[in-house]
Amino acid sequence: MEFVAAPARLSTADAAFEHDFAQRLHWSADTDAAIEQRVADILADVQARGDAAVLEYTARFDGLSADNLAALELSKDELKAAFDSLPAQQREALEFAARRVRVYHEAQKKANGESWSYRDEDGTLLGQKVTPLDRVGIYVPGGKAAYPSSVLMNAIPAHVAGVPEIIMVVPTPKGEKNALVLAAAYVAGVTRAFTIGGAQAVAALAYGTATVPKVDKITGPGNAYVASAKKRVFGMVGIDMIAGPSEILVLADGTTPPEWVAMDLFSQAEHDELAQSILLCPDAAYIDAVQREIDRLLPEMPRKAIIAKSLTDRGALILTRDMEEACAISNRIAPEHLEVSSRDPHKWEPLLKHAGAIFLGAYTSESLGDYCAGPNHVLPTSGTARFSSPLGVYDFQKRSSIIExxxxxxxxxxxxxxxxxxxxxxxxxxxxxxxxxx
Amino acid sequence: MEFVAAPARLSTADAAFEHDFAQRLHWSADTDAAIEQRVADILADVQARGDAAVLEYTARFDGLSADNLAALELSKDELKAAFDSLPAQQREALEFAARRVRVYHEAQKKANGESWSYRDEDGTLLGQKVTPLDRVGIYVPGGKAAYPSSVLMNAIPAHVAGVPEIIMVVPTPKGEKNALVLAAAYVAGVTRAFTIGGAQAVAALAYGTATVPKVDKITGPGNAYVASAKKRVFGMVGIDMIAGPSEILVLADGTTPPEWVAMDLFSQAEHDELAQSILLCPDAAYIDAVQREIDRLLPEMPRKAIIAKSLTDRGALILTRDMEEACAISNRIAPEHLEVSSRDPHKWEPLLKHAGAIFLGAYTSESLGDYCAGPNHVLPTSGTARFSSPLGVYDFQKRSSIIExxxxxxxxxxxxxxxxxxxxxxxxxxxxxxxxxx
Incomplete structure (x- = not known):
C-alpha cells in the first residue's frame, strides 16, 4: 500500500488564510462523557475497596491476575536485572541521558529553586522556604507507547528536588514487561514500582490503598482514562498538566538541509495520528524542497502510515511574508516544540514569547531534546505554553512563606x-x- | 443572645486521640452536583452567546441591569475617584501595604524567577527563558466578603511578573460598589475592571466575549459557583488553587500572652463558620488560660456568632507531649497559616515541613501577614500545602526551555x-x- 503525506499548503498572503489556519489548528480537548462516568466509578470503587478493586480492574483491563497487590510490585532486584539484561549500548545510552538530564535539572534547582530571605530596616524577616514534596507518583504508559525516556524525565527532576519517595506505576498488559522501562526506573532511582495502570492506578496513588502508598502529586502522561482520572483527583493531590497531542513547529529561513526539516516533521508526526507538524517559512522554493523530501523519505519510514495520516490531516507548510511574521504566528500557536532552523537563531529567539521548548539552530533537532540534551521533554501542549511550563524541579517542590x-x-x-x-x-x-x- | 466558643479539647495522650483528631480535621471538598450542572450550563451559554449571556446572568443573579457589557466596565477615572474619596488613613494604609507587597514580590522574582542558561564543554547552550503571561484575569468576590487586600495580593504579583494586562472582575450586587476594592484596583495598577461575577465572569475571562478579553490565567477566590467554573475551564486557561475554608494552626510553647493567641484564633474563625482554628501546646495550664481569654473576649467581638460556631464546630485546643510532637502533628495537618508562638521559633521552624505561611514569634500575628507584611495572603488550604505554594510571581510567569x-x-x-x-x-x-x- 502506498502512503501520501500531503500537509496543507497555506500562505499568509491568501484571503482565506485566517479561516484555513484556524481550521488546521482546531483541536478539542473535550472528553467523552462515557469515559468520564466510568472513571468516576473506578475512582469511587478504589477509594472504597482499595487493593481488591485495583486487582479486579487490573485483571479485567490488563489481563493480568495476581493473588494480591503486593505480587504486582516490582522489586529493586528486578529493576536492576532488567538493566543488566540490556545490550551495553542501551545501558550506556540510558546512563548518558540520565546524567545530562540530572545536570540540567540541578542547574534549574540552583537558579530557581532555592530558599531565600531578607531582613528589612526594622529587623523583620521575610522570605520563602523551598522544600521537596514527601512522596510523588509517576504514571508511565505501557503497551505501544512505553517510553523509558519518560521515566527519566519524570523521576529525575523529582529526585533532584529531593523527593524521598518516588512511586512508579506502569501497566504491563498480559504481564509483558518492557525491559527498557524497568531499566530506566533503575537508572532514575525510582523508590517503588507497581505494574498497574489506568484510572485504577491513579486512584491507588491519590487515595492510597493497603499496598500502594498515597502520594502528594501525580505526574506523567496517559490515555484518556488516565487524563480524566488525574483531572478528577486534582485538588486532593497535585497533578502536572493534562497533555494533548504532541506538536512541532519549525521556523525555517531556508538555510537548513530540507531533508533535516522533513525528518524533524516526521519525528513528531510518527507519535500518533493526532500529532501536529507545522513548517513556517518565507521561502516558497524551500517549502517545495521540504515537500519533495517528505515524498522521498516517507516510503523508508516504518511508521509511514501514521506519519502520512498525521501530516495530511493536521500538518501544514505555511508560506509567510518574512521571518518576523513567522515568529508572530508561532506566538499565536504557542507550540510545544519550536525549532528555529535558521542560520541566525538568536536574532529570532527574542521575538518568540510562547513555547514549551525552543530549539535553536539547524543542529538542534527536537529528538536530541527528547532524549538527552538535558531539558525536560514533558512540555505544555495545545497552546498551554501561553501559561504553563515544562515539567521541572519546581513541580516537585513547594514553598512556604516565612515571616518574622x-x-x-x-x-x-x-x-x-x-x-x-x-x-x-x-x-x-x-x-x-x-x-x-x- | 449569648454565644459560647467551645473548641474541642484533645490530648495526644488519649487513646481516642487519632479518632477525634481525624473527625475534627475532616472536611470534604465535594461539590454539589446541582451546582456543577448549573455552572456547566452557564459556561456553555457564555461561550455561545458572549456578552448577551453575561448581561442576562448579571441581571438575574446580581440584580444589575445594563444595556451592554461596556456599561459594566469601570473606567480608570472611576477607580481613581474611589481612591480619592477615601479618608487619608485608608489611602495611606492601602499604599503602604501595596508598597510592602511589591517589594517582597520583587525579591521573590529576583530569587526564583529569572531566566538562566549555561554552556557545556562542547558549546551546547541550555537554559530556561522566564517570561510573563500576556493577560490575566483576577476574580474579586463582591458582597459580604469583598476584600481590598485580595485585590493587592492578586494584582501586584502579576504586575511584578511583568504581565501587561490585568483584567479584574468583581460582582457589585444591585450595583453597590465597594470603594476600598475599587481604590485597591487603582493602587495595584489593574488594567481594566468589570462589575461582573459568578460563573459567568469566569466564562467571560476564559472564552473572551466581544467586550471582555480572553485571558491566559484566572486567579482569585470565589464561592462554590466560581470554584466550580474555574475547575471546569482549567486546561483551557491556567488557574490558581481552588481554595477551601481558611485555617490557622498555632504552635505555642506557653510564653505568648494568652489573649494574643485567643485573638489570633478569632481572626481566623471570624472569616466563616467553616474556618478552622487549632492550638497545639504542651502546657495544659496555658491551654486553660487561652480558653479563659476566649470566653472573656468573645462578647466584645462584632462577629461573635460566626466565631463561636466556627470554634465550637471545627476548632480544637490540643495538648501535646512536647513541642516536637506538636511540630509533627502540624506537618500532618499542613495548615494554611502556621503561627509558631514561641520564644525560640527558629528552634522549631526547621521541623516544619508543610505550611502555606509560617509566622515566627509572638509579634508575628497572622493578621500582619494578611495585610501588609509583604508575603502573599493567597495560600494553599485543606492540606494542599503538602504539594502547593502561596500565590506568587511564579504564578504569572511561564518558562520555555532553551536548547542550542x-x-x-x-x-x-x-x-x-x-x-x-x-x-x-x-x-x-x-x-x-x-x-x-x-
Missing part, C-alpha cells in the same frame, strides 16, 4: 493592618494587630 | 538519542538525530 515580624516592625505594620482590617469589617484581625502595639 | 546544540554536541548527543529512539521504536526521531552526524 520584629517588635519594632509590629508597631508600623500593626497600625496599617488594623486600618485595613476595620475597613474590611474583620475586627478580630484588627484587634490581633492592635494587641501587639505598645 | 553545537555541531560538536550533535555528534555525541545524536548517537545516544538514536540508540534510545530505536529502542522506543521511533525511527523518525532516530533518523533526525543521525542526519546531524558527520
Amino acid at each position: 515580624v520584629s517588635e519594632a516592625g509590629a508597631q508600623t505594620l500593626g497600625k496599617t493592618a488594623a486600618v485595613l482590617a476595620y475597613g474590611e469589617g474583620l475586627q478580630g484581625h484588627a484587634r490581633a494587630a492592635e494587641m501587639r502595639l505598645k | 546544540v553545537s555541531e560538536a554536541g550533535a555528534q555525541t548527543l545524536g548517537k545516544t538519542a538514536a540508540v534510545l529512539a530505536y529502542g522506543e521504536g521511533l525511527q523518525g526521531h532516530a533518523r533526525a538525530a543521525e542526519m546531524r552526524l558527520k
Whole structure:
C-alpha cells in the first residue's frame, strides 16, 4: 500500500488564510462523557475497596491476575536485572541521558529553586522556604507507547528536588514487561514500582490503598482514562498538566538541509495520528524542497502510515511574508516544540514569547531534546505554553512563606493592618494587630 | 443572645486521640452536583452567546441591569475617584501595604524567577527563558466578603511578573460598589475592571466575549459557583488553587500572652463558620488560660456568632507531649497559616515541613501577614500545602526551555538519542538525530 503525506499548503498572503489556519489548528480537548462516568466509578470503587478493586480492574483491563497487590510490585532486584539484561549500548545510552538530564535539572534547582530571605530596616524577616514534596507518583504508559525516556524525565527532576519517595506505576498488559522501562526506573532511582495502570492506578496513588502508598502529586502522561482520572483527583493531590497531542513547529529561513526539516516533521508526526507538524517559512522554493523530501523519505519510514495520516490531516507548510511574521504566528500557536532552523537563531529567539521548548539552530533537532540534551521533554501542549511550563524541579517542590515580624516592625505594620482590617469589617484581625502595639 | 466558643479539647495522650483528631480535621471538598450542572450550563451559554449571556446572568443573579457589557466596565477615572474619596488613613494604609507587597514580590522574582542558561564543554547552550503571561484575569468576590487586600495580593504579583494586562472582575450586587476594592484596583495598577461575577465572569475571562478579553490565567477566590467554573475551564486557561475554608494552626510553647493567641484564633474563625482554628501546646495550664481569654473576649467581638460556631464546630485546643510532637502533628495537618508562638521559633521552624505561611514569634500575628507584611495572603488550604505554594510571581510567569546544540554536541548527543529512539521504536526521531552526524 502506498502512503501520501500531503500537509496543507497555506500562505499568509491568501484571503482565506485566517479561516484555513484556524481550521488546521482546531483541536478539542473535550472528553467523552462515557469515559468520564466510568472513571468516576473506578475512582469511587478504589477509594472504597482499595487493593481488591485495583486487582479486579487490573485483571479485567490488563489481563493480568495476581493473588494480591503486593505480587504486582516490582522489586529493586528486578529493576536492576532488567538493566543488566540490556545490550551495553542501551545501558550506556540510558546512563548518558540520565546524567545530562540530572545536570540540567540541578542547574534549574540552583537558579530557581532555592530558599531565600531578607531582613528589612526594622529587623523583620521575610522570605520563602523551598522544600521537596514527601512522596510523588509517576504514571508511565505501557503497551505501544512505553517510553523509558519518560521515566527519566519524570523521576529525575523529582529526585533532584529531593523527593524521598518516588512511586512508579506502569501497566504491563498480559504481564509483558518492557525491559527498557524497568531499566530506566533503575537508572532514575525510582523508590517503588507497581505494574498497574489506568484510572485504577491513579486512584491507588491519590487515595492510597493497603499496598500502594498515597502520594502528594501525580505526574506523567496517559490515555484518556488516565487524563480524566488525574483531572478528577486534582485538588486532593497535585497533578502536572493534562497533555494533548504532541506538536512541532519549525521556523525555517531556508538555510537548513530540507531533508533535516522533513525528518524533524516526521519525528513528531510518527507519535500518533493526532500529532501536529507545522513548517513556517518565507521561502516558497524551500517549502517545495521540504515537500519533495517528505515524498522521498516517507516510503523508508516504518511508521509511514501514521506519519502520512498525521501530516495530511493536521500538518501544514505555511508560506509567510518574512521571518518576523513567522515568529508572530508561532506566538499565536504557542507550540510545544519550536525549532528555529535558521542560520541566525538568536536574532529570532527574542521575538518568540510562547513555547514549551525552543530549539535553536539547524543542529538542534527536537529528538536530541527528547532524549538527552538535558531539558525536560514533558512540555505544555495545545497552546498551554501561553501559561504553563515544562515539567521541572519546581513541580516537585513547594514553598512556604516565612515571616518574622520584629517588635519594632509590629508597631508600623500593626497600625496599617488594623486600618485595613476595620475597613474590611474583620475586627478580630484588627484587634490581633492592635494587641501587639505598645 | 449569648454565644459560647467551645473548641474541642484533645490530648495526644488519649487513646481516642487519632479518632477525634481525624473527625475534627475532616472536611470534604465535594461539590454539589446541582451546582456543577448549573455552572456547566452557564459556561456553555457564555461561550455561545458572549456578552448577551453575561448581561442576562448579571441581571438575574446580581440584580444589575445594563444595556451592554461596556456599561459594566469601570473606567480608570472611576477607580481613581474611589481612591480619592477615601479618608487619608485608608489611602495611606492601602499604599503602604501595596508598597510592602511589591517589594517582597520583587525579591521573590529576583530569587526564583529569572531566566538562566549555561554552556557545556562542547558549546551546547541550555537554559530556561522566564517570561510573563500576556493577560490575566483576577476574580474579586463582591458582597459580604469583598476584600481590598485580595485585590493587592492578586494584582501586584502579576504586575511584578511583568504581565501587561490585568483584567479584574468583581460582582457589585444591585450595583453597590465597594470603594476600598475599587481604590485597591487603582493602587495595584489593574488594567481594566468589570462589575461582573459568578460563573459567568469566569466564562467571560476564559472564552473572551466581544467586550471582555480572553485571558491566559484566572486567579482569585470565589464561592462554590466560581470554584466550580474555574475547575471546569482549567486546561483551557491556567488557574490558581481552588481554595477551601481558611485555617490557622498555632504552635505555642506557653510564653505568648494568652489573649494574643485567643485573638489570633478569632481572626481566623471570624472569616466563616467553616474556618478552622487549632492550638497545639504542651502546657495544659496555658491551654486553660487561652480558653479563659476566649470566653472573656468573645462578647466584645462584632462577629461573635460566626466565631463561636466556627470554634465550637471545627476548632480544637490540643495538648501535646512536647513541642516536637506538636511540630509533627502540624506537618500532618499542613495548615494554611502556621503561627509558631514561641520564644525560640527558629528552634522549631526547621521541623516544619508543610505550611502555606509560617509566622515566627509572638509579634508575628497572622493578621500582619494578611495585610501588609509583604508575603502573599493567597495560600494553599485543606492540606494542599503538602504539594502547593502561596500565590506568587511564579504564578504569572511561564518558562520555555532553551536548547542550542553545537555541531560538536550533535555528534555525541545524536548517537545516544538514536540508540534510545530505536529502542522506543521511533525511527523518525532516530533518523533526525543521525542526519546531524558527520
